[in-house]
Amino acid sequence: MFRIHQKAESWGASLFKRENSPFREEFDLYYFFLITGIGLGLKDRQKNSTSQMKDMAKSYTKSFPNSTKYKIAGIVLIEKLFSSGFDLGNRKIVKNFIEDTLNNEDGNTYLTRDSIDLMNNYAFNGFLYLKERLPSPPDAANFFVWFNDEIKPKLFKNFGS
Amino acid sequence: MKVSITKIVTRNLRCPDLEILFDDKSNGSGVNLIQMPNGTGKTTIIELLEGVLTQKAEDWKGDEVSNFKNTTTNPENGEFILSLKLAYPNKKNHELSLNLSFDFLSNTVQTTTDSKEYGFSQGWTIPKELAPFLQEKCVEVFVFKGDKTEDIVTQGIGDAQPSIKAFFGLSTIAKLVEENSLFYKNKLRQLEIPTNITNKQNFENKKNLLQAWNDRLELITTKHKEIKEALEQVVAKKNVLKNELGQLISSSGKSEEETKFTKKIEELNELSSAKMNEIMALYRDPFSFSSNISDSFTNLKNTLDDLQLPGTSRSFFENYLKKHDHCLCGTELDEEKVHNIKTNISHFLTDKDIGIIESIKNEGDSEDDNSAEIDSLTKELNHLIDQLEQAREKYKNFQASIDMDKINRLTELTTDEAKYVTAKNNIEKEITFEDVNKPEKCTNINACNLAIEKLEGDLDKIGDIKDIAKAHKLFDDVVQRTLTLAHEGLKEQLVTKINEKLKKYLRPGSEIEVLNIDKNIQLGWNNQTKEKGSGAQNSITIYSFATSILERADIGFPLIVDHPVTNMDLPSRKHVGEKLSEISHQFIGFIIDSEKPSFLSALESFDKPKYISIFQKIEGNQSYIDDLNNQPDDMKYISDNGCICYDKEFFHKDQEGIQ
Numbered sequence: 001m002f003r004i005h006q007k008a009e010s011w012g013a014s015l016f017k018r019e020n021s022p023f024r025e026e027f028d029l030y031y032f033f034l035i036t037g038i039g040l041g042l043k044d045r046q047k048n049s050t051s052q053m054k055d056m057a058k059s060y061t062k063s064f065p066n067s068t069k070y071k072i073a074g075i076v077l078i079e080k081l082f083s084s085g086f087d088l089g090n091r092k093i094v095k096n097f098i099e100d101t102l103n104n105e106d107g108n109t110y111l112t113r114d115s116i117d118l119m120n121n122y123a124f125n126g127f128l129y130l131k132e133r134l135p136s137p138p139d140a141a142n143f144f145v146w147f148n149d150e151i152k153p154k155l156f157k158n159f160g161s
Numbered sequence: 162m163k164v165s166i167t168k169i170v171t172r173n174l175r176c177p178d179l180e181i182l183f184d185d186k187s188n189g190s191g192v193n194l195i196q197m198p199n200g201t202g203k204t205t206i207i208e209l210l211e212g213v214l215t216q217k218a219e220d221w222k223g224d225e226v227s228n229f230k231n232t233t234t235n236p237e238n239g240e241f242i243l244s245l246k247l248a249y250p251n252k253k254n255h256e257l258s259l260n261l262s263f264d265f266l267s268n269t270v271q272t273t274t275d276s277k278e279y280g281f282s283q284g285w286t287i288p289k290e291l292a293p294f295l296q297e298k299c300v301e302v303f304v305f306k307g308d309k310t311e312d313i314v315t316q317g318i319g320d321a322q323p324s325i326k327a328f329f330g331l332s333t334i335a336k337l338v339e340e341n342s343l344f345y346k347n348k349l350r351q352l353e354i355p356t357n358i359t360n361k362q363n364f365e366n367k368k369n370l371l372q373a374w375n376d377r378l379e380l381i382t383t384k385h386k387e388i389k390e391a392l393e394q395v396v397a398k399k400n401v402l403k404n405e406l407g408q409l410i411s412s413s414g415k416s417e418e419e420t421k422f423t424k425k426i427e428e429l430n431e432l433s434s435a436k437m438n439e440i441m442a443l444y445r446d447p448f449s450f451s452s453n454i455s456d457s458f459t460n461l462k463n464t465l466d467d468l469q470l471p472g473t474s475r476s477f478f479e480n481y482l483k484k485h486d487h488c489l490c491g492t493e494l495d496e497e498k499v500h501n502i503k504t505n506i507s508h509f510l511t512d513k514d515i516g517i518i519e520s521i522k523n524e525g526d527s528e529d530d531n532s533a534e535i536d537s538l539t540k541e542l543n544h545l546i547d548q549l550e551q552a553r554e555k556y557k558n559f560q561a562s563i564d565m566d567k568i569n570r571l572t573e574l575t576t577d578e579a580k581y582v583t584a585k586n587n588i589e590k591e592i593t594f595e596d597v598n599k600p601e602k603c604t605n606i607n608a609c610n611l612a613i614e615k616l617e618g619d620l621d622k623i624g625d626i627k628d629i630a631k632a633h634k635l636f637d638d639v640v641q642r643t644l645t646l647a648h649e650g651l652k653e654q655l656v657t658k659i660n661e662k663l664k665k666y667l668r669p670g671s672e673i674e675v676l677n678i679d680k681n682i683q684l685g686w687n688n689q690t691k692e693k694g695s696g697a698q699n700s701i702t703i704y705s706f707a708t709s710i711l712e713r714a715d716i717g718f719p720l721i722v723d724h725p726v727t728n729m730d731l732p733s734r735k736h737v738g739e740k741l742s743e744i745s746h747q748f749i750g751f752i753i754d755s756e757k758p759s760f761l762s763a764l765e766s767f768d769k770p771k772y773i774s775i776f777q778k779i780e781g782n783q784s785y786i787d788d789l790n791n792q793p794d795d796m797k798y799i800s801d802n803g804c805i806c807y808d809k810e811f812f813h814k815d816q817e818g819i820q
Contacts, residue, residue, distance in 0.1 A: 141546050
């Protein structure tokens, strides 16, 4: 179950405001929070974070194609694999990582519950990060510009290394 | 024309049944002296004479009729006949009898006329030349009762004028005024005009009201014009302001300029939306966030490849064992080998995991670097944002550039316009004004015009009859003036005529004349008024007055006088006696014993009067009746209850004791 910070929706209200805004659903916010969190390596689990989250969706929405789903699954796998400190030359270890991370049971997320929980944590931290820097988000256009200028350059700097 | 009484007949009345014959100058001296003892019905005869001559007898009421009944015999009917002779200068005399038939059962009286020329007829059939004089005020002139002689010369008691007016038809002319007034009122009624409409005050009131309405109309019209002009000015000012405020306000309520701005902003919004959607589409590919991700996927792929992952799937071995009994290397698969394979099969991934890993590895093969494109698109988006901000700023400036004073003025003008339109409509709307008497309350042109139309209609109606009213008034004025002039002229002529007669009839040196006839005959001498003359002077004055009127009216009536010389001294009686036959063509005097001295002797010295002694045929009068029996038939008349004697000697006898 994808879960999101309870205040995410109210924080991102301005992003949804315009009729033709690219932000159409709560999952869009979640996605940006996730990318930010995971891109910046915000893996620390906040105290009481679980209680500050709310259930959002069981699976990806239609806006997200399979390629995105695979790429996110890959990102999660890479993040777990390369940040684990284990010997990546050990086939068995890698194979276990793969089995712990990926799952095709729901035919949608390609991720295990733990992986999704990990994603939820990254998204939670990503929201806090963005909120801290942008307490009152502008409209979607200005958000994109700000995000592109302020956040995107910082993302995935040491990813996979 | 001279009118003489030739006979009076009475039957079953309060006087004895009589048939009294009279002379006039055509067959005698014209002087008829009647002596009747008190209570024999002298007053009754005079009242009957008056009743017939004035034609009032027709109007007598029941009690008046019953008063004439002989109370001794209590008859059912009675009769009074007055025979007249009308002598014309150049034509045959006309004789007629005016009859009163009393019905004492019903106490009514019926009038009939009997004449040789016209025969017998119901009611009065009187020649037209006589008719005007047979009225009360004329008859009063020649029938003297009681103290009339004194009254007519005594200030404040008698009244000579009505008689003058009656005799000369002035009363008849005066009636024309009444007739004219009646005609005028009928005319108004025909025209359905209230009689008070021509009342001057009413007319003036309507004229004033019309003026007030015209003033009101002028005021409202001026106001209307002012409002229309103000409205036109407001509309013109509004149009100028509208133009100044950015062309004309379109139906959408925005100026063209404003529309241009909003359209531009809308376009930029659409462009930015499109740009954002493009960016978002790219962002949906996680590789767009950083090229490092793609590199990491390559690294992952290499790592997995090195580890031969995902490698053969578990299902491969499971299926192989099911289908083959030899190993891939060619050796036989014994139980031990099969056991080893089954034990190590967990080192391999499931088909599903392999599928995911393969897909992830395949995604890592993607060479798309959307990050740069996102940068580029974001720059474009940022530019659009700038443009949008500029457009919004311009629009804001445009809005700020609009003169708020003008906007406010436009609002005020719009309010004024609505106000003027309402005021204009109120003045113009079709209404019926309800109160024509209150122009000051009217605020509407149509109501004003309606009121004016009504008042003008009323005044037109008045105008229609204005000529009639004028004619009516003119006629009144002419008649009144004529009457006044005629009256004054007649009085003047009568004064002259009377004075001529006075000179003739009065004793020389009498020093009395008529100065004026106003209400009474004013006596005096040398323009000095005298309160009244002596008894003889008064009598001769009033006889002269009567005869002067009659002469002036060209008619002669008998003078009928009760007590002709009763208030005169002997010399005066003598003088009156000497002149009496000259005064009138017929004189009928009711005298008493006390008037005889000096008067009869003087009268006989100049004329032979007709003596008429009347008394009752009663036992107490037997000696007189015996005397009467000795008289020739033409000198007497005897009925069941009355006697008449025409003998001079009989007349001269002392009548004391006769009844």
